[in-house]
Amino acid sequence: MIGISVLGISGSVGASTLKVLKNFPESFRLVSFSVHSNTKLALELMDEFHPDFVCITDEKQTGVWGDKKNGTYIVYGSAGLDEIVSLAAVDTVVTAIVGAAGALPTITAIKAKKKIAIANKETLVTFGPYINRLVKEYGVSMVPVDSEHNALFQLLEKEERNNIRAITLTASGGSFRDLPIEELPNVSIKQALNHPTWSMGPKITVDSAGLVNKGLEVIEAHFLFGFSYDQIEVVIHPESLTHGIIETTDGACLQYTSHPDMIYPVAHALFYPHKTPKLLTDRKPHSWKNLSFRSPDPNRYPALAIAFQAGRTGGAAPAIFNAANEAAVSLFLEEKIPFVQIPRIIEETLNELVITYPEDWDGFYEKDQEARSFVNKKYLKGVHA
Known part of the structure; x- marks a missing residue:
């Protein structure tokens, strides 16, 4: 029985993880999980799965249930996150908290030598060099849960590295x-949150609307797989059926295609290095209909080029990119800036701040905080570039 801890269980990745646990009750046990403020869901899951620990991260609800509720120990805040991933009964940690807030408990889990099923792209975008050093130092397995990275992960295991010319998200x-x-x-905000394919949280959906999410994923792919930015490509694929493509040196392309359901990558990450043992959903290839691809329009998606440039610059530039975006998306969702201002703010922040090349957590975190402060101080005052 594999013990699972889920950070951010109320989101779409958390929901898919629960589907996997229900499909394979003989293989996995939910040992612990976190929610931010959704205590109603937490109670329902406590009654169904009987976890050992639950963490509530919303500071406003600290102490709301005391130390124990319905036989489950309750912990709070960032210290609580560290506690629930470090439990001896936990084998795998699913990191599904949105934003850079997911980085610290991921680092704690790495140091506790847990397998990491990483769904929090900002951890690698902001702290990539540091995280990779820790993964190597502690000898842990890190398996991506994002559908695109998980697809590439599976494809890359089947090919010799020297036979790969490029990877495509x-x-x-x-x-x-x-x-x-x-x-x-x-x-409007309502329009931005109307995603044509996936059901995701507001921040990720806004990121998707401007292809910022794909820029973050490009940087994440660089740190996960070690390919240069010249070897990473992005294509628009409206059907969302093909999730990753690798191009071999002879010009052939291998692709991973499945129905757009996060249950596939989550199950793969939880079972890895073993195969998922049974059919998850019955979707035949003839039901896919068309598979179409086109290049992203740089005028429609200016943030994508900015992300590539931040990645090539290296050092703290990806951390600044991510932090500026998080701050800008918050401003958009609060109706303080228009949607098209988001990439402009990211670019301005990268141009204004000094790019450093840290080697430890503090150096990357400092630039993350500096970028957020820069955006909020300027744009909360109503001064728009």
Whole structure:
């Protein structure tokens, strides 16, 4: 029986993880999980799965259930996250907290020598060199859960490294992929959150609408797989059926294709290095209909080029990119800036801040905080570039 801890169980990755646990009750046990403020869901899951520990991270709810509830120990805040991933009964940690907040408990889990099923892309984007050093030092396995990275992970295991010319991440194109570009300055929050394929949280959905999420995934792919940015490509694939493509040196392309359901990559990550033992959903290839691909329009998605540039610059540039984006998306969701301002803010922040090349947590974190402060101080005052 494999013990599972889920950080951020109330999101889409958490929901898919629960589907896997229900499909394989003989293989996995939910030892612990965290929610931010959704205590209603936490109670329901406590009644169903009887975990040993639950962490509530919302500071406003610290102490709301005391130390124990319905036989489950309750912990709070960031210290609580560290506690639930370090439990002896936990074998695998699913890191599904959105944003850079997921980095510290991931680091704790690595140091506790747990297998990491990583769904928090910001951990590698912000702290990539540091995280990779820790993974190597502690000898842990890190398996990506994002559908694109998990697809590439599986494809890359089947090919010799020297036979691979390039890897390709696919993108749905987000909420505005077919909207006339001249209408983008006036789009609403409701429009941005209307994703054509996936059901995700608001921050990730907004990222997808501007292809910022794919920029983050490009940087994450660099740190996960070690390919140069010249070897990483992005294509728009509206059907969201092909999740990753590798091109071999002879020009052939191998692709991983499945119905757009996170149960596939989650199950793979939890069972790895073993194969998922049974059929998850019955989706035949003839049900896929069309598979179409096109290059991203740089005028529609300017953040993608900015992400590539941040990745090539290296050092703290990816951390600044991510932090500036998180701050800008928050401003958009609070109706303080228009949607098209997000990539402009990211680019401005990268241009204004000094790019450093840290070697430890503190150096990357300092730049993360500096970028957030820069954006919030300037744009909360209503000064727009």
